[in-house]
Amino acid sequence: MRPSRCGLSSISADPExxxxxxxxxxxxxxxxxARALGDIDRAEDAIGDAYVTALERWPREGFPRHxxxxxxxTARRRAxxxxxxxxxxxxxxxxxxxxxxxxxxxxxxxxDEMSEIPDERLELIFACCHPSLxxxxxxxxxxxxxxGLSTEEIxxxxxxxxxxMAQRIVRSKRKIREAKIPFDVPPASRLSxxxxxxxxxxxxxxxxxxxxxxGAALARTDLCNEAVRLARVLxxxxxxxxxxxxxxxxxxxxxxxxxxxxxxxxxxxxxxEQDRSRWDRSMIDEALAVLERAARHRRQGxxxxxGAIASMHCIARTAxxxxxxxxxxxxxxxFEMTPSAVVALNxxxxxxxxxxxxxxxxxxxxxxxEGLLDDYYPYHVARAELSLRAGDRATARxxxxxxxxxxxxxxxxxxxxxxxxxxxGPSPG
Amino acid sequence: xxxxxxxxxxxxxxxxxxEDFAESMPAWEAYGNMLRxxxxxxxxxxxxxxxxxxxxxxxxxxxxTLDGPFAETKxxxxxxxxxxxxxxxEALEYAGKCPGLQMPNAAIEVRPVIDLG
Numbered sequence: 001m002r003p004s005r006c007g008l009s010s011i012s013a014d015p016e017x018x019x020x021x022x023x024x025x026x027x028x029x030x031x032x033x034a035r036a037l038g039d040i041d042r043a044e045d046a047i048g049d050a051y052v053t054a055l056e057r058w059p060r061e062g063f064p065r066h067x068x069x070x071x072x073x074t075a076r077r078r079a080x081x082x083x084x085x086x087x088x089x090x091x092x093x094x095x096x097x098x099x100x101x102x103x104x105x106x107x108x109x110x111x112d113e114m115s116e117i118p119d120e121r122l123e124l125i126f127a128c129c130h131p132s133l134x135x136x137x138x139x140x141x142x143x144x145x146x147x148g149l150s151t152e153e154i155x156x157x158x159x160x161x162x163x164x165m166a167q168r169i170v171r172s173k174r175k176i177r178e179a180k181i182p183f184d185v186p187p188a189s190r191l192s193x194x195x196x197x198x199x200x201x202x203x204x205x206x207x208x209x210x211x212x213x214x215g216a217a218l219a220r221t222d223l224c225n226e227a228v229r230l231a232r233v234l235x236x237x238x239x240x241x242x243x244x245x246x247x248x249x250x251x252x253x254x255x256x257x258x259x260x261x262x263x264x265x266x267x268x269x270x271x272x273e274q275d276r277s278r279w280d281r282s283m284i285d286e287a288l289a290v291l292e293r294a295a296r297h298r299r300q301g302x303x304x305x306x307g308a309i310a311s312m313h314c315i316a317r318t319a320x321x322x323x324x325x326x327x328x329x330x331x332x333x334x335f336e337m338t339p340s341a342v343v344a345l346n347x348x349x350x351x352x353x354x355x356x357x358x359x360x361x362x363x364x365x366x367x368x369x370e371g372l373l374d375d376y377y378p379y380h381v382a383r384a385e386l387s388l389r390a391g392d393r394a395t396a397r398x399x400x401x402x403x404x405x406x407x408x409x410x411x412x413x414x415x416x417x418x419x420x421x422x423x424x425g426p427s428p429g
Numbered sequence: 430x431x432x433x434x435x436x437x438x439x440x441x442x443x444x445x446x447x448e449d450f451a452e453s454m455p456a457w458e459a460y461g462n463m464l465r466x467x468x469x470x471x472x473x474x475x476x477x478x479x480x481x482x483x484x485x486x487x488x489x490x491x492x493x494t495l496d497g498p499f500a501e502t503k504x505x506x507x508x509x510x511x512x513x514x515x516x517x518x519e520a521l522e523y524a525g526k527c528p529g530l531q532m533p534n535a536a537i538e539v540r541p542v543i544d545l546g
Contacts, residue, residue, distance in 0.1 A: 132517060179541050180430055182516035190518075 018058055022051050025068040027146065031120040033075055034127075035183035036099050040145060040173045042082060046075035121146065122237040123183040128172075129198040130181045137172035138201045139208075144169050146233070147226045157208060157223045192301075195238070199247045199303055202230050206251050210258075211409070224255055245294035246304030252287035253310035256280040268415035272319040284314045305334045324354035341372040349382045357389035377406035381416070388423055397425040431471055431542040432520035433511050436529035437504040456528040464512060469523060475508035504536060511542060 026047060034043035050071045064070035076099055083095055128142040143154050155165035175181065186194040209223025231248040238244055260278040263269055291311060294304050309330045316322040331347035344367035352360015364383060373379035384399035400420040407413055464470035484495040507529065514520035517539070524530070524539045 130517075132521075179517045180515075182518050184516070184518070186518070 014059060015055060017063070018051065018054050021054075021067045021071075025071060026051065027121060028119055029068055029071050029075065030145070031124040031183075032072060032118060033079065035120050035123050036076075036101075037079060037095065038180060038183065039177045040124075040127075040141075041170075041177070042079055043075075044145075046078040046082065047071065049078045050074035119237065120183070121233065122185055125198055125234065125237075126185060126194060127176055127181050127183045129194075129201045130176070131194075131197055132179065132181060133172050133175060135201075135204070137168050137175075138197075139204055140165055140168040141172040142201050142230070143205060143226065146230060148229075149222065149226060153222065192243075195241055195243055196301075198234065199243055202227050202234065203247060203250070203303070205230070206254070210254060211412075224251075224258070227251060228255060240297065242294040242297040242299050243301040243303045245290050246301060246307045249287040249290040249294065249307035250303055250310055252283050252290065253307060253314050256283035256287065256314065262411060266411060267418075268411045270415075271313060274319075276318070279314065284311075287311065287314070300333075300337075302334060302337045305330055305337065309334070322353070324350055328354045335367075341368050342376070342378075344368045345373060345376075345379055345382055349386065352386045352389070357386045360386045361390060375406060377403040377412075377416075380406065381419075384419065384423070393423050396423040400425060430514060430516075431511055431544070432514055432517070432523075433509055433540050433542055434520070434524045434527060435509050435538040435540065436507045436527065437536045437538065438507040438529070438532060439504055439534040440502075453528065460526060460528055463526065464510070464523060469512045469514060469519075471511040471513055473508070473510040476506060478507075479505045517541075 029047045029050075030040070030043050033046060034040045037043050053074055054067075054071065058064070080096055080099060125142065125146060128145055129138050133141065139158075140154060143149055144151060147154075149157075151166050151169060152162045155162040158165065185191070206224055206227035209225075209227060228248070228251050231244070231251055235241075235244045235248050257271075257274065257279050259280070260274040260276070261269055269275075287307070288311060291304065291307050294307070309327055312323055312327050312330070328347065328350040331343065331350050335343045335347055345364065348360050348363035348367060350360075351363045361383070364386065368379065380399045380403035384396045384403065387393075387399060388396040397420060400416055400423055404413060404416040404420060407416065461470065461473065479497065482497060484497065486493055486495065510523075510527070512520060512523050514523065520539050524537050527537055529535055530537050
């Protein structure tokens with residue numbers, strides 16, 4: 001072993017040391033090889049094989065000077081062998097040539113002690129979040145390829161059988177290979193819409209963790225942590241993109257309230273009733289700084305506005321101190337950017353709190369298209385809460401009952417049952 | 430790599446008047462020229478509407494000839510281009526410039542062509 005030369009004196013060539021290398025480098029190695037091959041599966045197989053070889057050889061022969069470059073070189077040989085077995089002549093030559101170029105580039109960078117191999121994870125993120133993949137496939141593939149969760153863990157978080165999730169991942173990898181979805185950062189003309197696609201995927205991952213659609217646990221913290229981690233990676237790779245900062249801030253501001261969101265019995269606590277001393281202050285402070293950094297770019301976007309709305313709640317000392325007028329104005333802004341029924345709904349609630357409940361109900365009737373949100377339980381909760389405040393208990397009861405009928409999450413159901421009883425309706429028993 | 434750009438038209442666009450057809454021609458010519466200038470053009474053809482189609486099927490070992498399209502659909506294939514493109518994004522860029530996309534309710538599908546070389 002030559003720790004002084006590899007510059008990793010803390011990592012030895014025993015299995016734990018190799019595992020540490022794997023955790024640090026494998027993602028980047030897969031990204032480089034996947035891009036060269038246009039094929040995530042082959043890249044993962046070859047990199048995996050190379051680490052197995054490392055486990056056999058490093059303890060015996062010593063730690064290589066550049067472990068990641070060693071892995072990439074070994075994996076490249078594996079990939080070329082596999083190509084020789086499977087592919088046809090002309091295609092094989094083209095791919096082998098591309099592999100050579102990619103590996104030469106990697107070797108050049110390897111002389112730089114700071115980063116042994118180029119970081120091509122951003123290119124990989126754009127491939128995984130390509131709009132030609134179904135949304136559920138983008139989510140699955142991004143989590144599996146760039147995250148640290150197993151297929152089984154991802155399946156559990158999305159409440160689908162592991163085989164279903166595995167199939168989604170296999171299909172999306174195949175589509176990338178067959179349709180030749182590029183592993184590239186999109187050109188400037190398309191960049192902002194494609195960044196928006198990536199941010200949406202990461203936010204949906206976070207949201208799935210935050211509001212699990214069914215089951216006893218309200219939040220799946222693993223998924224939230226993973227989404228935050230991926231947002232941080234994206235931010236590190238594109239530090240000048242304000243929407244990525246907005247996304248990160250929005251996640252942190254939501255995540256900071258996780259402990260206050262459920263009580264000891266696991267029941268849901270509304271934002272209004274949450275114990276604000278249980279909010280994660282350092283996370284909120286970090287998010288506020290992130291939002292400020294985003295604002296300096298002077299390129300407003302929906303994630304930044306949503307982050308600003310979340311920040312208004314987080315900076316209010318008590319629920320009564322909440323600046324609902326600013327929140328309503330921010331929702332106006334958000335509705336202009338993304339005119340969806342869900343944004344209109346949230347805007348109407350903010351109007352109801354900023355002025356009179358009746359104004360909120362009027363805004364609800366005026367802006368949310370008829371029947372559009374009939375199956376969306378928060379719509380009925382909003383109508384119920386505003387009606388209750390306006391003194392219309394009958395509407396509040398029927399709306400709570402409808403909301404209760406629409407959600408499968410046990411914590412949400414318990415909460416809605418309680419609210420229905422508060423409004424004078426039947427107790428859940 | 431080759432991609433096929435399939436141009437689907439809505440059913441109500443079945444009867445295009447000769448005047449409308451003539452009016453749209455320059456746009457299609459310009460599109461074809463753009464593809465040729467970029468060395469992307471492989472081949473292309475417009476198709477007559479499905480009212481002119483004949484369908485063959487094998488039933489009980491016998492080939493039968495049927496009139497018309499094989500199924501009622503909301504859209505019909507109006508024509509195609511085959512283009513050379515390095516990646517899906519390049520093919521999508523070409524597809525996005527196709528004049529057929531500007532027809533009301535039109536849809537364009539992009540599919541990789543399998544290379545049997």
